Amino acid sequence: MLASVSDRRLIAGGQVVTASSVFRADVLVADGLIVAVGRELDAAGAELIDATGCYVLPGAIDAHTHVSMPAGPVVTVDDYDTATAAAAMGGTTTIIDFVIQRPGQGVAEALSGWRAKLDACPLWVDVGFHFACVDLGVPGALEELAMLPEQGISSFKLFMAYSGTLMVSDRTMLEVMRVAAASGVLVLVHCENGDVVDHLVAGALARGDVSPVWHARTRPPVAETEATGRAIALAAVVGAALYIVHVSCQGALAAVTAARAAGQAVLAETCPQYLRFTESDLDRDGFEGARYVCSPPLRSAADQEALWRALAAGGLDAVNSDHCPFRLADQKTLGRHDFSLIPNGVSGVEERVMLLYDLGVRTGRISLSRWVELVATAPARIFGLAPRKGSVVPGADADLVVFDPARPRKLSASSQRSAADHSLYEGVEVAGSPSWVLLRGEPVVADGMFVGDAPRGEWVARARVGEGSTRVRLTT
Amino acid sequence: MLASVSDRRLIAGGQVVTASSVFRADVLVADGLIVAVGRELDAAGAELIDATGCYVLPGAIDAHTHVSMPAGPVVTVDDYDTATAAAAMGGTTTIIDFVIQRPGQGVAEALSGWRAKLDACPLWVDVGFHFACVDLGVPGALEELAMLPEQGISSFKLFMAYSGTLMVSDRTMLEVMRVAAASGVLVLVHCENGDVVDHLVAGALARGDVSPVWHARTRPPVAETEATGRAIALAAVVGAALYIVHVSCQGALAAVTAARAAGQAVLAETCPQYLRFTESDLDRDGFEGARYVCSPPLRSAADQEALWRALAAGGLDAVNSDHCPFRLADQKTLGRHDFSLIPNGVSGVEERVMLLYDLGVRTGRISLSRWVELVATAPARIFGLAPRKGSVVPGADADLVVFDPARPRKLSASSQRSAADHSLYEGVEVAGSPSWVLLRGEPVVADGMFVGDAPRGEWVARARVGEGSTRVRLTT
Amino acid sequence: MLASVSDRRLIAGGQVVTASSVFRADVLVADGLIVAVGRELDAAGAELIDATGCYVLPGAIDAHTHVSMPAGPVVTVDDYDTATAAAAMGGTTTIIDFVIQRPGQGVAEALSGWRAKLDACPLWVDVGFHFACVDLGVPGALEELAMLPEQGISSFKLFMAYSGTLMVSDRTMLEVMRVAAASGVLVLVHCENGDVVDHLVAGALARGDVSPVWHARTRPPVAETEATGRAIALAAVVGAALYIVHVSCQGALAAVTAARAAGQAVLAETCPQYLRFTESDLDRDGFEGARYVCSPPLRSAADQEALWRALAAGGLDAVNSDHCPFRLADQKTLGRHDFSLIPNGVSGVEERVMLLYDLGVRTGRISLSRWVELVATAPARIFGLAPRKGSVVPGADADLVVFDPARPRKLSASSQRSAADHSLYEGVEVAGSPSWVLLRGEPVVADGMFVGDAPRGEWVARARVGEGSTRVRLTT
Amino acid sequence: MLASVSDRRLIAGGQVVTASSVFRADVLVADGLIVAVGRELDAAGAELIDATGCYVLPGAIDAHTHVSMPAGPVVTVDDYDTATAAAAMGGTTTIIDFVIQRPGQGVAEALSGWRAKLDACPLWVDVGFHFACVDLGVPGALEELAMLPEQGISSFKLFMAYSGTLMVSDRTMLEVMRVAAASGVLVLVHCENGDVVDHLVAGALARGDVSPVWHARTRPPVAETEATGRAIALAAVVGAALYIVHVSCQGALAAVTAARAAGQAVLAETCPQYLRFTESDLDRDGFEGARYVCSPPLRSAADQEALWRALAAGGLDAVNSDHCPFRLADQKTLGRHDFSLIPNGVSGVEERVMLLYDLGVRTGRISLSRWVELVATAPARIFGLAPRKGSVVPGADADLVVFDPARPRKLSASSQRSAADHSLYEGVEVAGSPSWVLLRGEPVVADGMFVGDAPRGEWVARARVGEGSTRVRLTT
Secondary structure, eight states, X not given: OOOOOOOEEEEESXXXXXXXXXXXXXXXXXXXXXXEEXXXXXXXXXXXXXXXXXXXXXXXXXEEEOOSOEETTEEOSOOHHHHHHHHHHTTEEEEEEEEEOOTTOOHHHHHHHHHHHHHTSOOSSEEEEEEEOOOXXXXXXXXXXXXXXXXXXXXXXXXXXXXXXXXXXXXXXXXXXXXXXXXXXXXXXXXXXHHHHHHHHHHHHHHTOOSTHHHHHTSOHHHHHHHHHHXXXXXXXXXXXXXXXXOOSHHHHHHHHXXXXXXXXXXXXXXXXXXXXXXXXXXXXTTGXXXXXXXXXXXXXXXXXXXXXXXXXXXXXXXXOOBOOOOTTTTGGGGTTOGGGSOOOBOOTXXXXXXXXXIIITTTSSOHHHHHIIIIIHHHHHTTOTTTSXXXXXXSBOOEEEEETTOXXXXXXXXXXXXXXXXXXXXXXXXXXXXXXXXXXXXXXXXXXXXXXXXXXXXXXXXXXXXXXXXXXXXX | OOOOOOOEEEEESOEEEOSSOEEEOEEEEETTEEEEEESSOOOTTOEEEEOTTSEEEEOEEEEEEOOSXXXXXXXXXXXXXXXXXXXXHTTEEEEEEEEEOOTTOOHHHHHHXXXXXXXXXXXXXXXXXXXXXXXXXXXXXXXXXXXXXXXXXXXXXXXXXXXXXXXXXXXXXXXXXXXXXXXXXXXXXXXOOHXXXXXXXXHHHHHTOOSTHHHHHTSOHHHHHHHHHHHHHHHHHHTOOEXXXXXXXXXXXXXXXXXXXXXXXXXXEEOHHHHHOOHHHHTOTTTGGGGGOOSSOOOOHHHHHHHHHHHHHTSOOEEOOOBOOOOTTTTXXXXXXXXXXXXXXXXXXXXXHHHHIIIIITTTSSOHXXXXXXXXXXXXXXXXXXXXXXXXXXXXXXXXXXXXXXXXXXXXXXXXSSOOSOOTTTTOEESOEEEEEEETTEEEEXXXXXXXXXXXXXXXOOOOTTSGGGOOOSOO | OOOOOOOEEXXXXXXXXXXXXXXXXXXXXXXXXXXXXXXXXXXXXXXXXXXTTSEEEEOEXXXXXXXXXXXXXXXXXXXXXXXXXXXXXXXXXXXXXXXXXXXXXXXXXXXXXXXXXXXXSOOSXXXXXXXXXXXXXXXXXXXXXXXXXXXXXXXXXXXXXXXTTTBOOHHHHHHXXXXXXXXXXXXXXXXXXXXXXXXHHHHHHHHXXXXXXHHHHTSOHHHHHHXXXXXXXXXXXXXXXXXXXXXXXXXHHHHHHHHHHTTOOEEEEEOHHHHHOOGGGGGOTTTGXXXXXXXXXXXOHHHHHHHHHHHHHTSOOEEOOOBOOOOTTTTGGGGTTOGGGSOOOBOOTTTHHHHHIIIIITTTSSOHHHHHIIIIXXXXXXXXXXXXXXXXXXXXXXXXXXXXXXXXXXXXXXXXXXXXXXXXXXXXXXXXXXXXXXXXXXXXXXXXXXXXXXXXXOBOOOOOTTSGGGOOOSOO | XXXXXXXXXXXESOEXXXXXXXXXXXXXXXXXXXXXXXXXXXXXXXXXXXXXXXEEEEOEEEEEEOOSOEETXXXXXXXXXXXXXXXXXXXXXXXXXEEEOOTTOOHHHHXXXXXXXXXXSOOSSEEEEEEEOOOOOSTTHXXXXXXXXXXXXXXXXXXXSOTXXXXXXXXXXXXXXXXXXXXXXEEEEEOOOHHHHHHHHHHHHHHTOOSTHHHHHTSOHHHHXXXXXXXXXXXXXXXXXXXXXXXXXXXXXXXXXXXXXXXXOEEEEEOHHHHHOOHHHHTOTTXXXXXXXXSSOOOOHHHHHHHHXXXXXXXXXXXXXXXXXXXXXXXXXXXXXXXXXXXXXXXXXXXXXXXXXXXXXXXXSSOHXXXXXXXXXXXXHHTTOTTTSSSOOTTSBOOEEEXXXXXXXXXXXXXXXXXXXXXXXXXXXXXXXXXXXXXXXXXXXXXXXXXXXXXXXXBOOOOOTTSGGGOOXXXX
């Protein structure tokens, strides 16, 4: 465990932004917790952080990252050290990462393996775990899954794509969902029909269509839409609470919208890359498109507009990064002559909060409060971290961000904390960035600089769906 | 202006409920404003209000009341004295009431007439005004409407029903909406097709169908659904921000949902009566049904379920009362032999917050935070009162409610503050009720009792749509 | 009156095309009726018409024409002579034209006025009447309307646009629809919100936007979609059978589709101009766009695709012309400096059947049988002319078309029978055309040439909705 | 096989009903074909069949039967003798039966096995084959499938339920659909999610819920709706023409409707049992419910209404029987203590045409023409039998039915031709029935009596989708 932090700090002069209000107030921190929010606080002896002209936000939560994740012959390049450092630099103070079972591997074994990776690294922000179920054939798997919430893991993930490795059958989905429903666990699903993808990939390769853009053309919106509808149907059958990860297209959105209107508990996220890039980026000259290979693939401008409308109108609940970094030099290049061998994934844990501010708040598409809700408050609530995380309220962990809307940052592989050798956002200058990031009251970023003196991140247990204030709801 | 209030008060020991969080904190009040929210507040000299075991809420906003409103031969029975006292007793610290133009009457004239009614009464809570446009034939009407936002009136209302008195043509709607769009004004619409209603009423009366239940049968859901769709279409034509009042049925909800999914700025409310009663209440023995006559009429259980789903999932934005009280003894009875002569309207300004807690929070249909959002935070944001009202944040008016979930209240005509001679909720015991209600820091309700010493309510100006933090958004 | 025709004719060697089959057969005609359809017919003494290589169709029905119709300062240029001659040349053997009441004019008076126009002309094909209701303020109007079916007029029309002349209120619509529902009458509605149009037109003119393309921009799809939804709602209120004329856009189609799926009797047509041209044609150089001014206006390519899908899949029931010809030289030019003064209407009674063959059958969008259904069988059934018209069956009027798919025709103002001085299709060569057109067994067109010896057209009475085989159905 | 038939017959005095018209005409038959349809036919020497007061219909086509089909431990009780005799008695002159591949069995082997069953029986009506693909693991399976159209088999079937026996993966569906799309083959799909069913069945049995009604409760509408949506998505991916068999619920209908509106070639049928019975019949006393066990299961009254609306409005294309008869005495009883062991299937090949007349035409839900379209013309067109079958047109096979609307028939196991020992319709008296049924001009039923002298049925080859007049269209 980390050292007890007894210092008092006053974040003074800023505009506090919560998911429901924006107001001028100071925030007083003591013993790692938020103590008070107000205008005439007794901050005797407190260290002052000047937030004049800045927004004071709850530390953001990134509920979708893939750290040190094996993917065929390669592994994502960020370990928990670089990933959490990157998160901190972007204003994210908690990530929820995926423990992924290997076929034949027991649940506890999978978990301890990932825990070992975690323990081997300094943590610059807090880390929680989802558990991705791949194989129920292991004796006792369902029973072990049912115990995970007690160990602070209250979300399971299922993949409907990646046949032969991660993809599970409808039968498996139903069994996992049934356990989840009985155990207060939220079920996350990667919705793409793997058989459709395989069929189209085989056809494309047989025709000699091997360039990166075929990644998108062989994973069409109908494959995502179908799988989304199916996941919703299966969840309805067993009464499980469902969370659709990385929604990218209009059809999937429509399926989510229809289910919610019918009263089903279906939550959904999208990711910055789907808001910023389109399929045309996969068709860039040469092998450039490989940088943009992620699944679901980048879509059309019309899909982007639909995602923005849903973010603004409440049809999507969160924006997480799906941070899944691969090197261009020796990993993405595996697919130089066969797009299907390009590792699937892009970075985003560092850029997410800033990008959504630039693309969403500055353009007027979403409000300041909605921004904070999407990157912090909603992920905290949905994933069982509220009220400890995600809000600027007394009693919460003093995970705070001073976001300076007038402090531009140029994004680049050369300056990012992630170990990736490239950045989708190379050279992009965002208008605002975090000047201070506190984890339980202690600065991880100070005046825009990473403070690498003492890693204070911890593994965090998360509450069950429906416990405390974390009951799955479609709204605040 | 009211007397300056310099006392300091500490609401201590409660659970603060905001639209995005629930947390244990004290709230410090000084000079009529919230000063700090926290756990170790310096409250030297402050008067203590013990909120242990209670929820501390922002004062609720009821954005839909009809005080001293003429309706044919009668007038609603509450003036601003009794209406605001009733509001206070129910935890509502601001009402927004409708100034209604008479045919041929100028805008300023209408406004000054209503202002006179207001000035003649003690106000126990704050009062704002909407302006209901009935007649554009008056010279200069559109120009005068365009000036209203500068006078703190930033919402217009249009009626699509009540031909001959309030109903306006599509032509008028378009002109008013165009001015609204250009002036930062939100347009509220009563959506029922008046011609359909008249046609069906004439048929019913011709057949001798005169009992109260025919009120509902002659105002079928299709009349509301059609008008809702039309209001949305007209608003789309001129780019006006739209707010549908008292949505009561599935078809209207579906129209709102579709418009929002398409990116249009359409907001909507429902009212407690639509959540609690059904058309069958209009068919009670004898003339009992007359009590329940309001428009749109009470609907089916299936419509109720759809309203609850929308409240939970974000498809509706607010719950207001449409408080429109008539006496049973000598007003409702005008329609004893002809349902179409029964004055349309029911009470609710006192009961709304408690009812939504009972029917929504206690049943698990909505969360504590969603409750507060629906009755306080959202109305404040939508109608230009945020951040001054609607949230428990430093700098806001200290309009606060200590809501005791274990303090039952029996609703009854005999105990209500409204001047009505009956109550739809006669004998109903709600589980929780406000023990303290503060307006700018001063108690209006103390330990559950009305404090009638000094009326401190004020008329409140509201900001334009799109100004400050009040920009019309579909989400927080 | 019909001259007694005793000749026998055998249309031999063709492919008979009906709405449900295509088959090789001869058609024997005697005494103006179809006597037999077969392969070994006893045709002794019959005159032979060689249909080898041709399709033998039922004479087409054009249920939407405007002959000698006043439109403000002008009148459509075709009288019943030129209009019926044009119809015949295009393979249409019955038109249903609109009697249009003038404000203040009695129903019988309106009817007799139009009947006089008809009687003044030679008729080359049969003619039926719809009755367009404009003013119910005339004493006895509703009673007179109720009598029309007995006089062979079983369809009423209502306009939701053209304020000040044709447009009616919802109140009037409901009253007319109620009479229609009680009298076995189908209600046709022109669905555009006239107030929306007026509002936008006034705005455009005020800005100086006066060119023809503003005709389309001031009658946007939302105006048609809204009105379509409203017409459907009003029809539902009183239980009237509804027929939406000239559907042009996706939104209106969607409203029709939803109503039909819910079981409501809603029928709908489109017209060739919406399948062939787009809004861009209104933006042609100079004043060229004025030729294309009709209402609803021409739409987008996406709308066209939706119309084709609906024609193929059954979502639309008929294709009629809305033939409404104005001269370019001295009529359309009235709007040279103000698009709103351009008379609304285009030609099509001659071109319709050929265009739908070219644009629909030859492209594979619709089948031969569907073509015949859309231009002949469905209009006959819907409008009370079946089984006498619209099918190649024994006992029916021998209104027959020998359509030669290999006989091209160049469309041109110079060769058309219509009196218009221009053609939207100037220079267009269609691949196939009628070589023979028989009216009750007698040639009106022979070997592609107009046979102007004896006008044998008659005014035709039509059966009530629901009578005989003409009950309003959504399918065959 | 077919004896040469040279007799001429005249079906005289009836009302001919086609899919698009109803008219008084005689039908002349010679050499097994329809020669002429008319009123003054030269019928010298022809045998007369008096159809006065009757409807003359094309012989009906039942495109969904299961003759001699193994189902686990049992086999459907009708062979091609009894099944075709039953068909004839009901006015059906062609059935299309399912050849079902066994796992591991080659395509040709499967086909020859079923052909042998066929050849062993006298055939009283014509018989065609669909091919149900179960296992693509057999070498050359896809190549053999691609050859089937040349052998007159132009439709494949896939099962999404019945895991372990018939159910196929999405991967297999895609491969079969791709071959179908390339070969002009229509793909029929049984849409129920087998994994959902298995999951729910296991749960029910574990709980001891073993009675017949649990058959329905473990195959809920969501299982059918999901699978229908998935089949549509997969067909869209490869461009295959799709036909959904036995649609039973609103959700599946909605999926079909949406796909059609989007322009996809999706056809669909329902069956009489879904129009006549509901889930409550499965809950009859004792084991009675077992009679009603079929899949998808019987649904609700609301589902029935939706099916009727779709039949009337064109949302469904055909009504076939899914004739799949099992004995109650020794077959259905296998599931006496476990509903999941009850053989799935009910009878209907004899009753279908009469039931649809009674339930649909006599009630006014559908017209005479629509009845004929649903049971004869549409199945013939969709499955490549038109113009030879399905219409009363010259040149077609003289498969004709004289249907007497005033000849009641009491349905009963004791009088039916099927070998089943019970009837769902025991004791039901339908109002009308076939008095004469001709196959290629020769009576199989004469004056209501089965004529068992000479079996003249033949196996019929069917044309490819898109060939001749059989191109897959959503409308006539």
